[in-house]
Amino acid sequence: MKLICTQENFKKAIYNTERVIGKQSTLPILENILLETEKGMLKFSATNLEIGVFLKIGAKIEKEGKITVPAKLISSFVNNLPAGENISIETDEQLLKIKSGNYKANIKGLGAQDFPIIPEFDGEFLFSFSGIELQNVLPKLLVSVSVDGSRPELGGVNVILGEDGVNMASTDSFRLLEVRVGLKKEKADEYAALIAKTNSIIVPSNTLSEVLRAITPETQEVKVAVEESQIFFQVDNVRIVSRLINGKYPEYKQIIPKEFATKTILDRDELLRAVKIAGFFTNKSGEVNFKLKAKEGELEITAQSEEKGENRTQIKAEIDGPEQEIVFNPRYVTDGISAVTTPKIAFLANSGSSPVVLRMVSEKEGKMEIDEKLTYVVMPIKN
Amino acid sequence: MKLICTQENFKKAIYNTERVIGKQSTLPILENILLETEKGMLKFSATNLEIGVFLKIGAKIEKEGKITVPAKLISSFVNNLPAGENISIETDEQLLKIKSGNYKANIKGLGAQDFPIIPEFDGEFLFSFSGIELQNVLPKLLVSVSVDGSRPELGGVNVILGEDGVNMASTDSFRLLEVRVGLKKEKADEYAALIAKTNSIIVPSNTLSEVLRAITPETQEVKVAVEESQIFFQVDNVRIVSRLINGKYPEYKQIIPKEFATKTILDRDELLRAVKIAGFFTNKSGEVNFKLKAKEGELEITAQSEEKGENRTQIKAEIDGPEQEIVFNPRYVTDGISAVTTPKIAFLANSGSSPVVLRMVSEKEGKMEIDEKLTYVVMPIKN
Secondary structure: OOOEEOOHHHHHHHHHHHHOOOOOOOOHHHHEEEEEEOOEEEEEEEEOOOOOEEEEEEOOOOOOOEEEEEHHHHHHHHHHOOOOOEEEEEEOOOOEEEEEEEEEEEEEEHHHHHOOOOOOOOOOEEEEEHHHHHHHHHHHHHHHOOOOOHHHHEEEEEEEEEOOOOEEEEOOOEEEEEEEOOOOOOHHHHHHHHHHHOOEEEEEEHHHHHHHHOOOOOOOOEEEEEEEEEEEEEEEOEEEEEEEOOOOOOOOHHHOOOOOOOOEEEEHHOOOOOHHHHHHOOOOOOEEEEEEEEEEEEEEEEEEEOOOEEEEEEEEOOOEEEOEEEOOHHHHHHHHHHHHOOOEEEEOOOOOOOOOEEEEEEEEEEEEEEEEEEEEEEEOOOO | OOEEEOHHHHHHHHHHHHHHOOOOOOOOOHHEEEEEEEEOEEEEEEEEOOOEEEEEEEEEEEEOEEEEEEEEHHHOOOOOOOOOEEEEEEOOOEEEEEEEOEEEEEEEEHHHHHOOOOOHHHHOOOEEEEEEHHHHHHHHHHOOOOOOOOOOHHHOOOOOOOOEEEEEEEOOOOOOEEEEOOOOOOOOHHHHHHHHOOOOOEHHHHHHHHHHHHHOOOOOEEEEEEEEOOEEEOOOOOOEEEEHHHHOOOOOOHHOOOOEEEEEEEEHHHHHHHHHHHHHHHOOOOOEEEEEEEOOEEEEEEEEEOOOOEEEEEEEEEEEEEOEEEEEEEHHHHHHHHHHOOOOOOOOOOOOOOOOEEEEEEEEEEEEEEEEEEEEEEOOOOO
């Protein structure tokens, strides 16, 4: 292999492939990035056997070939180069000779023949998401994914494919976030056939972190295909392939209340601050008390512990319905408030022992409207 | 105690006192900040028994008193308040009642009578440093302080008091940084008496970190007094008192060469980058090779390891003197280059087995001049 490419493209390719690489791999070649020439392009591939990432950049190729090199070493090298000069590379058996201006290195690699095959997708993508919308909702969804591993199906985001959009949901069984996300069909008939067969899939959270990493402010769309037990994403020139999580996602729809006895609208930042402060004063079981005082038009948040003392904050609230007293774990409430990005937030409750829902509030023609696009459900602590 | 003060002053006072507080203290009261009224002001004190910090802020005092409260809890509370409202506090036995707008807390404290006495200094300060100069040199000096604790005297910065300024130095015995810092005498006679008696002191690195933390862009001067085995600093309204480190600082002057066979001037950023990259390619003993090629007018930096491969960078260099080959630990060289903040750097050497000196280079009337204000000494690895 012998070629020249721009430093900018090379750096971006390393950035987008290096992170899937496992830290403690039993298979040394999985710590490497595969570089290979393909149809006048230089292709970069990396995999941890669950997720594969590859992308191609333009290159002036003098001699075809392939090699794998340690991701960490080549990343450290190229990321410390001064900007400007091109990168030229050449292989000599299992050595990658890389050069940019006066900076030269010979990096010991491993033979490409031992690199695992990453499934390629050569069909057409069925639908696409807006890049900016995914960049907005994925970080919120990833917060509620279960991390303890005891229920593998909760280690991903559930995507329910519908006619006009998808519902994405994540839960660790203490709280749940559901978001509606729009989609554009690329192939209407094939998409209809897909949702007739498989309309609910579970995408591993690590895969979505990679998708998020590949999205840039310039990304228009993220194309998606689902095939057998695999999902394929295309974000600009980056392709990500991943297994789907097997298993049945909980039927969460039935735990989201449809009616609410008490609907409250609050200032979002004020609520976040008050719950955060209350969290410092909780006892070991982590209890923060919410008291919706309809008559006074205020929400009173309190917390106390034998050791630390107590805290009390009053927040102005527009309360529609009877008084309520509800006890929460402050962490789950702050995550929910953080997911709501409108200046006002809706706090929807039925009782101290049933799920509470947080939603966005938008102002339309001077009227507050509760927006059902995003639903955060949190279970109170029962006393 | 009952009083009102501004939130801004209260927050700043907590910020400047909370950090000296030890993490794992055997004495619970050392995790607390002492609040007490004193001559129409509110005084904050904290100590870890080695360093004490205190400062006073203006307050409208209705009732005198004192209490100690957990630093972490009161810091979390006030730092999450919305800006604007004043803070009012009131004590009820060992409870601190604190309120700002709608945010209220009762924080459990400990009696002030058990708080250790922090030595006060009521004499006059003998000299002062410029705030901006300390802010510039202290971070550089703190990098070279020894952290292993085996030689307590190397755990601080040596300050040698002179007629027109001080020399500050730090070393961990692998490398040494010495910086000349100007001073303004506040009391000339007393200062002369001090340096006649004690002209070399060792200030613990943690104490200097606190001084650095207290310096703001508005700080004009940092006043200093030395008395017995203690040092006192005043940075704006913050007072810091600390023990000095006992022991004799090494006579480092004798290891700094006065003459150099080969004087080289290089681009500072380019040198830093090349050594950093070479560091990725070193073997376990961490060796980077410098080859000063006088004829070619270049410095060649190389590193290699059996496992990773090799690296080679050529940098343009103005070399005055014979060729040299010198082997370094890259970490000690990068720390030294980082301490030099001029665009050009001087690399001064005699041989591969004697100390190398790095210095700043300033341009005066189109001529490069080596600036002796800062001296970084690094020992080569002998082969």
